[in-house]
Amino acid sequence: MSTQQRIFRTERILRGVTLNWVSLAAGIAIAFFLSPFVVHHLGNEAYGVWLLVVAAGSYMGLLDLGLRAAVMRFIARGFSQKDHDASSNALSAALHLRVGIAAIVMLCACGLSAIFPHIVHIPSALTKAARIAIILAGMNVAIVLLVGVVAAVLPALQRFDLASSIDMGKAVFRAIGVLLLLSRGFGIVALAVLDLACGIVGSVLVILAVRRVYPQLKIRFAKPGGGELSQIWQYSLWIFVLQIMAQIIYYSDNFVVGIFASAAAVTFYAIGGSLVQYVQQVVSCVSTAVTPIASDFEAHEEHERIRKLVLIGSRVILLVALPIQLSLLFRGSTFIGLWMGPQYAHTSGRVLQILLCAQIIAIGNASGGAVVYGIGRHKPVALWAIAEAIANLTLSILLVRKIGINGVAIGTLIPNLCIQLVAWPWYLSKILGIRISEYFRQIWLRVGIAAIPFAAVAYLSDERWHPTHLITFFAQIAAILPVFGITAAMLFRSELVYLWARYSAKRKPQLTPISA
Numbered sequence: 334m335s336t337q338q339r340i341f342r343t344e345r346i347l348r349g350v351t352l353n354w355v356s357l358a359a360g361i362a363i364a365f366f367l368s369p370f371v372v373h374h375l376g377n378e379a380y381g382v383w384l385l386v387v388a389a390g391s392y393m394g395l396l397d398l399g400l401r402a403a404v405m406r407f408i409a410r411g412f413s414q415k416d417h418d419a420s421s422n423a424l425s426a427a428l429h430l431r432v433g434i435a436a437i438v439m440l441c442a443c444g445l446s447a448i449f450p451h452i453v454h455i456p457s458a459l460t461k462a463a464r465i466a467i468i469l470a471g472m473n474v475a476i477v478l479l480v481g482v483v484a485a486v487l488p489a490l491q492r493f494d495l496a497s498s499i500d501m502g503k504a505v506f507r508a509i510g511v512l513l514l515l516s517r518g519f520g521i522v523a524l525a526v527l528d529l530a531c532g533i534v535g536s537v538l539v540i541l542a543v544r545r546v547y548p549q550l551k552i553r554f555a556k557p558g559g560g561e562l563s564q565i566w567q568y569s570l571w572i573f574v575l576q577i578m579a580q581i582i583y584y585s586d587n588f589v590v591g592i593f594a595s596a597a598a599v600t601f602y603a604i605g606g607s608l609v610q611y612v613q614q615v616v617s618c619v620s621t622a623v624t625p626i627a628s629d630f631e632a633h634e635e636h637e638r639i640r641k642l643v644l645i646g647s648r649v650i651l652l653v654a655l656p657i658q659l660s661l662l663f664r665g666s667t668f669i670g671l672w673m674g675p676q677y678a679h680t681s682g683r684v685l686q687i688l689l690c691a692q693i694i695a696i697g698n699a700s701g702g703a704v705v706y707g708i709g710r711h712k713p714v715a716l717w718a719i720a721e722a723i724a725n726l727t728l729s730i731l732l733v734r735k736i737g738i739n740g741v742a743i744g745t746l747i748p749n750l751c752i753q754l755v756a757w758p759w760y761l762s763k764i765l766g767i768r769i770s771e772y773f774r775q776i777w778l779r780v781g782i783a784a785i786p787f788a789a790v791a792y793l794s795d796e797r798w799h800p801t802h803l804i805t806f807f808a809q810i811a812a813i814l815p816v817f818g819i820t821a822a823m824l825f826r827s828e829l830v831y832l833w834a835r836y837s838a839k840r841k842p843q844l845t846p847i848s849a
Contacts, residue, residue, distance in 0.1 A: 359501050361611050363508045368607070369673055372600065374515040381596035382459050383466070383521045384603050388587045389449070390470035393441055395576055396434045397478055400427045401485045402572045402624075402706060408489040408550075409628040409707075417549040425553040427482040435475040442471020453591040462522050469525035473532040480536035486543045486550065489625050495542045503535045571715040572706070578718035582725050582749065586741050589726075593733045602738045604669060604677055605684030609692055612657055616650050616696050620703040627707025639704060640765045644775050646700030651780040654696045656817045659784060660810055662689045663791040671803045680738070687742035691749040697776050698753060701761040710764060717756050724748035779824040787817035 372380050404427045411420035446464040449455070455463055487496040510527040543550065590602045623646050630638045661668065666682025673681070705711050725748050732740025762772040790813045800806040822829060 360504045361614065363504055364607070364611070365672070367508060367511055368604075371511065371515060372673065375520065377597040377600045378456050379459060379521060381591065381599035381603075382455055382463050383524060384587055384599050385449075385453055385455075385591050385596070386463060386466045386470055386521065386525065388584055389445055389467055390474050391584055392580060393438050393445075393471055393474045394478065395573075395580055396438055396441075396474075397481065397573070397576060400430060401481050403427065404482045404485040405489040405625060406628050406707065406709065408486055408547075409625040410632045412490055412547070413629045413632045417551075420547075420549075421551040421553065424482060424486070424550060428479075428552060431479050431482055435479045438475040438478060439471055442468050442474075445471075453588070454595050456596070459521075462520055466521045466525040469522070469529050473525075473529045476529075476536055477532050480539055483543050484536075484539045486547055487539070488621060489628075490546055491625055492542075492546050493621070495546065499535055499538045499542065502538070503531050506534065507531045571712045574715040575711065575718055578715070578722040581722035582718070582745065585726060586729065586745060589729045589733055589741050590738055593730065594738060598738055601677060601680045602684055602741065604673055604681040605665075605742075606688060608661055608665065608669075608685055609688045612654055612661070612689075612692065612696075615657065616654050616699050620646070620650065620699045623700055623703035624707040627704040631708045639708065640767075643701045643704050643761065643765060646703070647697055647776040648780060650696050650699050651776070652783075652821060655693070655780065655784050656787060656814060658689055658693050658696075659788045659791050662686055662693070663788065664795045664806075664810075665689070667795055667800065668803075668806060671800065671806055683739055684742045687739065687746050691746045691753065694750060694753040698757040698761065701757065701764075705761075705764070713760060717752060721748040721752050780821070783817060783821040783824050786820055787813065790816050 371383075375383060404423055407423035408420045411417065411423065446467040449463055449467055450460045484496070487493070507527060510530075511524065514523040514527060586606065587599050587603060590599050623642060627639055627642060630636075630642065662685075665685040666678045669681050669685070670678030702714070705714060725745055727744075728747060729741045729744030732744050734740070736743075758769050758772050762769045765772065767775070794809055794813055798809050800809060
């Protein structure tokens with residue numbers, strides 16, 4: 334690949350990631366303003382039931398079987414090597430499997446609808462609505478899964494701009510629908526119908542976008558050969574295991590709370606957990622872009638570029654996410670009290686603080702994790718994820734009986750810290766060919782030093798400043814944020830000088846010699 338082609342690809346990726354961040358910011362802003370509206374219109378019990386319906390849909394989504402990630406990897410390789418037949422074979426094989434999976438999802442939705450009120454504490458007045466909502470959620474999952482392998486083409490080709498635009502449009506459409514439906518007194522069934530409509534519209538837009546950006550891609554309706562299915566399954570099997578374990582680790586908490594506490598307690602837990610998920614979405618904007626790039630580098634055997642991708646990507650993620658996490662860690666309870674209401678501040682704020690302790694460490698490994706998936710080295714990750722999931726679920730069930738919903742959060746925290754502090758650094762340092770101490774130094778040293786003054790200021794500001802409105806709260810965060818920016822700029826001044834020199838050289842006009 335020529336230097337000019339690399340520059341063009343890098344600029345397109347940066348534009349896509351930037352638009353992805355814009356889309357994410359819009360989604361978070363929409364969720365931020367909608368959440369209090371939805372909670373207050375539905376009430377704690379109905380909102381808790383709705384969260385359980387959403388969680389049930391996410392469990393049915395596990396029947397993805399890792400096929401989306403497999404399609405992304407093989408299409409990224411096929412497109413990079415101009416082997417369009419290989420790309421078409423991979424997509425066709427995945428679609429062939431997805432048709433059967435969609436039918437299984439609908440059967441699961443019907444079965445779960447029948448037993449759902451018997452396994453969680455649901456008020457009798459909401460039983461019928463919950464059952465209907467689960468069936469509608471199953472229909473949405475079946476459609477999204479069927480089209481999901483096609484959607485994987487966009488990130489595989491690093492067209493994050495199109496993927497983000499579609500996601501942004503769906504988010505705006507859904508937000509308008511939620512406001513109209515709830516303001517007119519509709520409930521969780523109407524929300525499920527709205528989500529189904531968003532899934533259908535989004536699927537149509539994805540198909541049109543893929544046909545535009547990759548016209549050489551052909552879908553073959555004949556049964557794929559065993560070679561294609563075997564190749565996809567070997568990769569997707571461990572992704573599937575990882576998805577199941579991630580579901581247990583990160584998304585089973587609401588079910589544990591609903592089963593051993595109450596539907597209303599799910600609301601308190603989910604408010605704190607949702608803020609952690611928003612931060613995770615910010616991290617995903619970078620890590621999602623890293624996976625197809627790593628597949629591209631591996632296809633060309635550019636191992637040194639893979640190493641730089643992990644180290645630079647990890648620092649970028651930390652520089653973006655740490656200020657947000659530290660602000661929530663020290664000022665999260667204050668924020669929740671202003672955002673959702675004072676009755677949620679203490680309980681939801683404590684859940685937030687516990688979950689953040691694990692996530693702060695995890696984001697340092699996020700870029701490396703994306704690279705591991707991109708180069709197909711994720712089998713060991715799946716094996717230790719099994720141990721983490723078992724420990725997580727066991728501890729959460731034991732501790733929720735003794736200390737309530739904080740116990741569920743602690744059950745998530747302890748195993749996750751062990752994996753993030755030991756397993757991931759060991760594995761990534763092995764792949765990169767560097768010592769573990771060097772791995773921590775390269776990624777954490779300067780970013781960690783930059784975070785210390787900001788953490789101290791965030792803690793002191795929460796002790797001494799007591800905002801009465803969200804606008805005042807955000808103004809206070811904006812006032813202390815330069816502490817992190819200035820410290821980070823001082824510690825990364827050589828990188829900033831280098832980037833500025835490259836930018837200036839690019840902007841400098843090229844003089845054409847005058848002919849005699």
